[in-house]
């Protein structure tokens with residue numbers, strides 16, 4: 001399966017400010033579970049793993065590129081305003097925005113919702129296993145013999 005990970009709210013801690021510079025996007029904190037989540041997803045993504053971000057503008061794209069190179073140099077970044085365009089029967093999108101998941105699922109892909117934890121002190125293990133359980137179920141369904 002191929003896995004796309006949204007960035008803001010999934011691996012990067014988006015803080016809204018008036019500063020929308022390249023530096024702002026490049027300096028976002030990594031979410032506490034990001035490393036473990038990416039490592040786990042790598043295990044399942046035998047057909048590829050990439051970050052998939054809608055971005056806002058060129059400064060955002062440049063900042064996200066710097067961020068990914070710094071924290072996850074082996075994971076490419078794909079920019080798409082309409083994430084559904086990348087959906088297929090063997091692709092999974094992990095995203096915190098329901099409308100992205102709906103579009104992805106409507107286009108034939110699989111969606112996993114990343115909840116917002118609103119300051120709850122969840123462990124990296126908790127978040128990673130939440131996603132992993134769903135990946136396992138999807139994989140079983142995806143490759144089931146009909």
Ligand SMILES: [Mg+2]
Pocket residue numbers: 006007008009010095096097
């Ligand atoms: Mg997001």
